[in-house]
Amino acid sequence: MDKSTRPEAVSSVLKVFSILQALAEQKDISVSELSQRLMMSKATTYRFLQTMKTLGFVSQEDESEKYALTLKLFELGAKALEYVDLIDIADKEMQEITRLTNETVHLGALDEGAIIYLHKIDSSYNLRMHSRVGRRNPLYSTAIGKILLSGKTDEEAIEILKPVEFIRHTEKTHQNIEQLMQEVHQVRIQHYGEDNEEQEPGLRCIGAPIYDRFGNIIASVSVSFPTIRFDIERKPQYVAMLLTAGKRISEQLGYHDYPSITTQE
CATH class of the missing domain: 3.30.450.40 (GAF domain)
Known part of the structure; x- marks a missing residue:
């Protein structure tokens, strides 16, 4: 890995696990609640959630737009x-x-x-x-x-x-x-x-x-x-x-x- 990209990559990993931890502690949560809790921008939180959703680790409730962990983990x-x-x-x-x-x-x-x-x-x-x-x-x-x-x-x-x-x-x-x-x-x-x-x-x-x-x-x-x-x-x-x-x-x-x-x- 190039040294110039390593800190950003590590930061991304930390954000992913922070989101997983938060979702594990609360059954379902909205993007706004999650971004405030983790002190991350709403856009960044949404981007990570959508990626995790695509990979099957997170599900989204259509009506409430809240997110929850799946059983994949x-x-x-x-x-x-x-x-x-x-x-x-x-x-x-x-x-x-x-x-x-x-x-x-x-x-x-x-x-x-x-x-x-x-x-x-x-x-x-x-x-x-x-x-x-x-x-x-x-x-x-x-x-x-x-x-x-x-x-x-x-x-x-x-x-x-x-x-x-x-x-x-x-x-x-x-x-x-x-x-x-x-x-x-x-x-x-x-x-x-x-x-x-x-x-x-x-x-x-x-x-x-x-x-x-x-x-x-x-x-x-x-x-x-x-x-x-x-x-x-x-x-x-x-x-x-x-x-x-x-x-x-x-x-x-x-x-x-x-x-x-x-x-x-």
């Missing part, structure tokens, strides 16, 4: 708390998978047109997947991404993918939405997703879904293997391990209708 807070609970709950199951496989385990969620890593347990091997919490990776070339897309309808998934540029990381990377959606359909049937050297050469990942109490896929837990340590004969065991973890995490989040766990390929 509550929804944002609830999502943040959900992820805090999710990470705490998932940690135990992720530690167990790492104990059994000695491989890197990730917890990931949807972040617009990509996945974001919420939590990670590292392998003790020197040769392992290099990643970090907060890092984003593509939906189309990751096991987690395919799991998250499988929880959407075809229409929703395609809408999410429309602005995404399909970069060919390896020869096995999907090149377009049509190719990817064919695999997403299979993921819905088998209840697990795979990355077979699509994001990085020499790296394979398997992921399983995590559901919230309403039955929505909100995250995925995955394990990553360098191909030299991936035992194809043990793949059914890896899948069953991940599905068991996904089921336990989902149950603690309030979902008790997890897909049947199978060890069949």
